Amino acid sequence: MLTEQVPGVRSVALGVWIAIGSRDERPDQAGAAHYLEHLLFKGTGRRTAQGIAEEMDAVGGELNAFTAKEHTCYYAHVLDEDVPLALDVLADVVTNAELAHTDVELERGVVLEEIAMRDDDPEDLLGELFDETIFGTHPLGRPVIGSEESIRGMSRETLHDFWRGEYTTPRMVVAAAGNLDHGHVADLAAKALGDGPELAPVGPRPAGGGRLPARKALALRTDDSEQAHLLLGVPGLDRHDPRRPVLAVLNAALGGGLSSRLFQQVREQRGLAYQVYSAQACYADAGTFSVYAGCAPERLGEVVAVVRDVLAGVAADGLTESEVVRAKGSLRGGTVLGLEDTASRMNRLGRSELDHGRQRSITESLARIDAVTPVQVADLAAELLAQDLTAAVVGPYDAVDDLPAALHDLA
Template structure:
């Protein structure tokens, strides 16, 4: 079934864009966006499986597998995979998130058949040789070590661990050194064959393409995967809130001792899931709090007091949970003052909301960021995949812009009061041997 223009995205300047959908055998979904005027195509195979879907004995399997599938297939060695894409100047890569995994290629439009064939081969016919498992285990362990040397990224993972305590959303996507060392080939193979199913697959492509040609190429390349299922299999629907994380009831402060020059801090609260109609007001609130150079946190912490070089806020939404968090990095002796200023900003916004000028700037920032973020084929391909997996439909850029424009100051004020009036959860990475060495303003969270 082919549906032209269903939920089509808006065209880039000077171009006419068309989003078309088709249902392939086995429950595989295909979405393409034609962008005349470019000479490239971004092609992706998405799997509705991420780190939150792992069993306790599989922690880190989704990310480990993403690495491993590129190590060779029945038709190609790892070197051949790299050489074929390099020979056409293309890009081949993948990423794992908490709720999905994506394998993608970015090539000239004439090389789309090669990209489809290589990616489908990688996703559906990998060898998973024992020697490759051992080789890639070392690579993943190096990646974990690199993560541990990045205190800004590490403090974000610690914050999730504290906020979503006991829930899979609180686990790092990359896994732990212990879980990766314990991972065996059988566990990875079971995860691959059990979770990489046709009804969970979404294929997306954006660029200078003809939909019917992409449908032909993808259908043929993924025929083996589709054959394992009834041709009429129903695609897996978007996630719901059936497994919502429990409320934070234990200690709300975690510390990772690290011999760093700075103290890295993250403070935040639970927020809305991506299906909540208040999420657009949350995005506006986040933009005004710490989304740019004119945001209240940036101005108060950096510009007016010079307490930190980096300070920002972030709103994250999942199918059944979310968070609103503030990050700051500062020298340890200034941590107490930084915490006090951040809490003061959050309390003030909770009590009084945003000014009219802040509301206008935040909405304008979101609108500009949304449009500018969709100026290339890779971004368009990503938008297609995320919209299908997260919402089961395509949202046009105009629809998203209209929803942002419709957010009122009263809505933002209500969201701020609801979210910022609950106790904060905090995470710190820095040169502290124990919680007792942290400022008193933080220790009260423990």
């Protein structure tokens, strides 16, 4: 049980975090964790779906869930006086759901509609295509939501077995932030989840989960969109790598803001794209570093060439001292400003416990950013950005051969 007292607020954000995500699903379970998001709220041994909704609406509370590749969270945001109700409802849906056959069939259609919505969003499609391309057959390469085939074939028994087998209290962390008393909330959580006063997690997911399969270089998803959408990237760092603060600075300087090198080169100086940015994803045993750009299809070749030139330049020469200083300032501000609400602080508590088994203070996090040097950034850039690139494209192209020449040497 982890809590943080936030002075001056009258609300509390609570989350039941579970150390299970889409990467833990077998192929026949692909999408099960996300499917359960829908089903666990459909009714329990004590509450109907309508009853759950009415109880939370009566106190103006928020109740929801999200699934990621390595964890799942069921959360609530309520007034401080309604914490007992929120914890009781959260524990009820996570541990006491009914998973009625009629609800499984009803929500199957809803999840399939969600997949159809994703298929209508080129950026969502692109992210999944990139993961599939760079991670191959590894579970990290599968979409969190599953596929139309896996959802249509998912039985109630498969969902029930996954839920009962994986959503166990040793894998759970309860996190809360706001106007609260730790002892009171811990007692409520222990009573609601039927465990001792402190819920002991299984510990962080270990690094070194095995060698990833060989990755592809280039993938295309034909889509009748007005723009071409590009992700160009390389394998990155796992979350246990001590150089993560260095990667954060590199990411911020390359494509994290209006003054970043990619934004300036691609948009401001050449007007090739409205949106361009870089991003990092760090998992227990793998990671990615990527650049996104959306542009007119006829300008994709020029965008690719400029992005590759920028990456090659930073790989060869690193960043300037002023770029590093500016990136560090941006990260410092973003770190502090991003924790101005109770929900963000609750998320930080839950993620840190599941990912690292410890809490890092804001002061410590800022000090890690401040300690990054231009030489460290240059060394990491030379290692990461000199790797062979992986590219994923979603846009109005019929075949890979129709893509611009700047991408052909990746295939």
